[in-house]
Amino acid sequence: MHVRESHVRESQVRENEANRPDAGGSASPRRPTQAERRARTRNALLESAARGLSRYGYGNLVLEQVAREAGYTRGALYHQFKDKQDLTLAVSEWVMATWDEEVGQLVAQEQDPAAALLALARGHAVYCRRDIARVAIALRLEFSGQDHPVGREVEKGYQSLIERCAGLIGAGREAGSIPDGPPARAVALAFVGAVEGTSIALSGQAPHDESLVAGAAAGALGLPTHTDIQGRTA
């Protein structure tokens, strides 16, 4: 009666599709193991949720749509995540980890603090080209001033970023590569705000995003712009 099997075929098709290339391989098993299957759907759900959060925010996010876009139903979602909040927390961690791998690395490679901050700006601009760019800022806007666990988590990451930037600014000032000005913490706030604001405004925009974000970031730091030092486009 209610035993329709279409959904079963669908998921079968999905996994077969993903597995067919392995048919002749030797490293991975022909049929997906349970752990693989679980990880696969978990990843799909996380990605879908990240897109949704980036577009609609937490409150407007409808879990059925998240699951559907990932190719599942809410059942799968509630099997992998405790509830909406847990899912969002997982997305937040996932996004931050991705950011750290992609942008944090760039920053760590630079020696000069000013160069590190500009690398952060450029890296963030590139990072924001994808469709999950707004996750962080959307969640922070939505939960700012609240006492929600998600808000706390996001705010924690944000504060740690601010600290990191403030530290770099202080170091840059001591090294002489960043001019004096307002308190380092206030400058760090401005720097991050400028980077985030421009990155979002320019996301998906041309190839100009990098240099423009870097320019705004440099302005917030009080650095001379590249137009002053003719021909210098790092």
Added chain:
Amino acid sequence: MHVRESHVRESQVRENEANRPDAGGSASPRRPTQAERRARTRNALLESAARGLSRYGYGNLVLEQVAREAGYTRGALYHQFKDKQDLTLAVSEWVMATWDEEVGQLVAQEQDPAAALLALARGHAVYCRRDIARVAIALRLEFSGQDHPVGREVEKGYQSLIERCAGLIGAGREAGSIPDGPPARAVALAFVGAVEGTSIALSGQAPHDESLVAGAAAGALGLPTHTDIQGRTA
């Protein structure tokens, strides 16, 4: 039974309070006229809704809380506004009008395009010191890519701001006060993004907000920073 009159007294008190100074006046009537009363509550509801939208966004905005914070109930709200969407649209118009009076004026007074843009940045920073700073960006983030009427309205205002800035950038480049660079429209996006991002990050922050926002804005435009003018280049 359900005829409690406490709420009636409350509203009476509220209006008497606001009217007492007029007791000896001659210009305005001693007792508030209907239109005055209506305008008063409408304004209170608008202000409350603006705060709510700025804090929680559209989706998380609870109309009962809006009404309660304004000193009324949802009944008053639904008497003055057709529905939630209508209220939000009214808030949007109200905020934009306020912005234009406060910031737009500053911009119009400046002769040089570059000076006008920097005046916009500083003016916006000051404008964002109040608690309704985030209304515009919150709504735009929440409805970006949607087909919601509120989103269209907000996006319209945003695009018109972008156009205005792009025009100023073009003029500034012809006048020589703004260096060449990426397409004017892209720079305008970066400029507005930088201004909004820094203004929000620094809202309520110290007296440094103005100069820091101006710095980021100048950076996005490719202008030399004031530290260069002071001769403090590294």
Added chain:
DNA sequence: TCTCGTACATGCATGAATGTATGTTACTCG
């Protein structure tokens, strides 16, 4: 091949928020 645990789907109950209908008080005008 049989059985058990896991991955997932489906159906239902709950709660919260919206919108509307109805009732009550305050102002206005004859």
Added chain:
DNA sequence: CGAGTAACATACATTCATGCATGTACGAGA
């Protein structure tokens, strides 16, 4: 000063997303 209407409050119906409980198919080990 009395009728009529506007400004509100209150009570109710509807909608809808969440969370959970139940049901079914798949994978792993004996």
